[in-house]
Amino acid sequence: MPTPEPAPVEPAVVTDEDDVTPETWSGVHRGPLRAGEWVRLTDTKGRRHNICLTVGKQFFTNRGSIDHDELIGRPEGFAVTSSAGGEYLVFRPLLSEFVVSMPRGAAVVYPKDAAQIVAMADIFPGARVVEAGVGSGALTCYLLRAVGPHGRVSSYERRAEFAEVATRNVTQFFDGEHPAWNLTVGDLVESLPQGDPAGTVDRVILDMLAPWECVDAVADALTPGGLVCAYVATTTQLGRTVETIRAHGGFTEPQPWETLVRDWHVEGLAVRPGHKMVGHTGFLVTARRMAPGEIVPAKKRRPAPGAYGVDYQGPRPAGLPPAVAEEPYDA
């Protein structure tokens, strides 16, 4: 029996009316590509170029040029050929792509960790979130998206030049000044009490060199049941952060973890882990704020022998016996 001819596929019709409503402040557009929007061109070797679509302008590549006018008005998700035969995929960048390609002042929180922070620090629409430092504004974009226009993200950054970079990046991503964002240039410990009065904050995210210096200020700002989440790069920072939160006494037992993401190669029978991976980005730790005056019940499990022995110089949790010199370390 002859195979029936497939029905002709009508091209998708997208119009300006299909766009995501601006009141969502999502940073996302739908519908035809418009002048003034950023798009990402990816060549066949995976090299990426971000361009701002401008009427009458050309994008020059090592394989000739592409007229922006050829892209404007088309629905994203197509391949375009440059004047000398180079092929490029055209899409609007995702937030995860934007944050790793935007100009940087300080190192950014990578998308895999931003995803963990949004999920595990329980960032919700309408949440009142404090963030320090703001660095290049990568995490800020994720937080603003998660709290939405009816939430609040108060960002603190002590270096004015980083605050400027972050403002440019966040404003570019949301295509305007996000109504839920407030940026203070100053040290978190000094500025937090004026910026976010005691007991008014649902979540605090710390991405800085010395988060342990901020634990008292964070404890004051958080509402009972609120959550602090710190992102640190090294084990020494992790140990000091955990021990300071633990010794404070007004938080639940801190939960530290890290995530490793491994890409897979899937091609016919060759299905295996990728050969390369990002081995390390950072560690995360979360803890919940107890109500004022409430104390966490003592842990049933005793610390490992020697964990708080004479060689340990950091903050000591309440209720520990004094360190004894002859205590052997026996992990």
Ligand SMILES: C[S@@+](CC[C@H](N)C(=O)[O-])C[C@H]1O[C@@H](n2cnc3c(N)ncnc32)[C@H](O)[C@@H]1O
């Ligand atoms: C790693 S960057 C933050 C990156 C940012 N989360 C992002 O995703 O782009 C750390 C920033 O914290 C700032 N910082 C360090 N200690 C601070 C403090 N006590 N108060 C405010 N900002 C602080 C630094 O100036 C730096 O810009």
